[in-house]
Amino acid sequence: MRQKFTAFPGMEDILPGEVERWQWLEQRARIFFESRGFREIRTPLLEPAELFARSIGEATDIVHKEMYSFEDRGGRKMSLRPEMTASVARAVIEKGLLKTAKSLRLYYLGPMFRAERPQAGRKRQFHQIGIEMINEAGLEADVEVIRLLYDFLKYTGVAEPLVQLNDLGNAQNRPKLAEDLRHYFDREKSKLCPDCHWRLEKNVFRIFDCKVESCQPVIQSAPWDEVHPLGEDFEKLTQMLNGQKIPFTVKRRLVRGLDYYDGVVFEAVSRSLGAQDAVAGGGRYNQLYAELGGQKTPCTGFSIGMERLLTVLENEMEPLSEKIRKRRVYLAPLDASDEILDIFRKKALELRELGIRTETLPGEFSLSRHLKRANQWNIRYVLMLGPDEIKKSKCTVKDLDEKQQFEIGLDELSSTMERVLRT
RNA sequence: GUGGGCGUAGCUCAGCUGGAAGAGCACAAGAUUGUGGAUCUUGGGGUCGCGGGAUCAAAACCCGUCGCCCACCCCA
Secondary structure, X not given: OOOOOOOOOOXXXXXXXXXXXXXXXXXXXXXXXXXXXXXXXXXXXXXEHHHHHHHHOOOOHHHHHOOOEEEOOOOOEEEEOOOOHHHHHXXXXXXXXXXXXXXXXXXXXXXXXXXXXXXXXXXXXXXXXXXXXXXXXXXXXXXXXHHHHHHHHHHHOOOOOEEEEEEOOOOOXXXXXXXXXXXXXXXXXXXXXXXXXXXXXXXXXXXXXXXXXXXXXXXXXXXXXHHOOOOHHHHXXXXXXXXXXXXXXXXXXXXXXXXXXXXXXXXXXXHHHOOXXXXXXXXXXXXXXXXXXXXXXXXXXXXXXXXXXXXXXXXXXXXXHHHHHHOEXXXXXXXXXXXXXXXXXXXXXXXXXXXXXXXXXXXXXXHHHHHHHHHHOOOOEEEEEOHHHHHHOEEEEEEOOOOEEEXXXXXXHHHHHHHHHHO
C-alpha cells in the first residue's frame, strides 16, 4: 500500500454510492429555496484576503489562523473562501444589485475552506447551503429566516430541529456589552480556566463556549439580564415564533465566532453529532455592507453544514437509496437480431427522456447473466425482449423484488413504466 | 499548537508468552445460452504504514518517524 498521492487531510473524496445523497440534498435545497423566491448566486472560490479580514474580523480564529491564503503571480493576496456571506456582499456591492431591486433573496451552495485540524464534523474543505436576505430589516425578516431554516430541516427529514437563539445587541450597545461582561468575568477570574483567561483578553463572548466543568457556574450566573436585558423586540420575536409553532430555546450563552453578527443570532443543533453539534448557524448583520464600502444594508441569513446535516439524516436516509433505485430499469435483449436491438435502442431513448435510468450489459444475450447483472446493480425491473415477445409485439417485464412478471405492449411500454416507477 | 487512540488484503478485522501472513465480506471465472440473489469450485490480490535496533528467528519486543481517527481550541 505504498501510495504516491493522497488527498490532503480534511479534504475528502465523495465517491459513487455516497454522492447520491449529496445530489439529493442539493436538489432538495434548490427546490425548497427557489420555490420561496430565492435565487442562486455563485461566486469565486478565491477572493481578496482583505475581504474576509474586514468582514469576519481580524481577531477571529477563522481569519488569523484558519484561512488558506497566498499570493498569486501578480503579488495579489488571496484566500480560499472560509464562508460565503462576505463573498455575496462583495458581489452585491460590486455589481450594484441593489440598484435595480429594493431587496434581495439569495441562496448558495458549495465548498468552503478552513485550515483547522480535521475532526468529526469538521473538515478543511466542507460544504454549506445558505441563504441571505439582503436589505430586509424588521422582526418579520428575523422570524422568516428562522422559519425557513426550521422548515428546510424538516423538509429534508430532520425529525425535530431544535433552534437556539440569543440577542447579541446592536452596533451601538455591543461594545458596552462586551465591556460589562469583561468586567464581570475579570472579577471571577480566579475561578476560570487558563483558556478563558485568554478569551477574556481576546474576545469575552467566546467564554460562553467553554466546556470546562469548573467554568460553568461562573458562565451560568453571568449578568446578562443586567448588562443587556432581552428587549421588547426580542420578546415580540419569541411571541411570533410561538405563534408560528416553531420550537426554540433562548440560550443567552450562545455567541458566534464571526464579528459581523449583531442583533438576533441562532443555531440549529443536534445531539447526534458529537462534539460539533451545530447543524446550522446564522443571524442578523446590519453593519457588514457599510464596512465593505457599500450603503448601510440590514441583512440576515444562515448557513447549513451539509456534511453535518447528512450525518444527522443518516438514519432517515435509508429510504433514499430505495427511491433512487426505483427510477431505473434494465434492458435484457435475448438475441442479437437487428430488430430486437433496434427496438431496444428506441425504447431506451424514450425511457431516458422520461428521466428513467436505463442500463444494460452490451453484447450479452444470456438471460441468466442479465438477471444476475440487474440484481448486482440493484435494479428492480428487467425489460426482456426476445423472439417470443417480438411475435406478440410485447415486452416481458420482470419485477425482481416481487418475483412477478407481466407483459406490456411495445407501444405503451415507456408510459407504463413511467407509471409503475412513479409509485 | 496540545492531549488520547489506532495503523495487517478493496472493506471489517483476527493473529496468544516471538517459530512458514489468515478469516469474513467484496471482486473475477465457472457449475447455469429464456428466469436472478443461495450453494459449491477456482482465481486475483500483502514491503503487516515507513526506517532502524536487539534476536538463530519479528506483524508481534525496543527506539524513531509518518499517517489516520477522536478530543481541546474554533466553527458549519
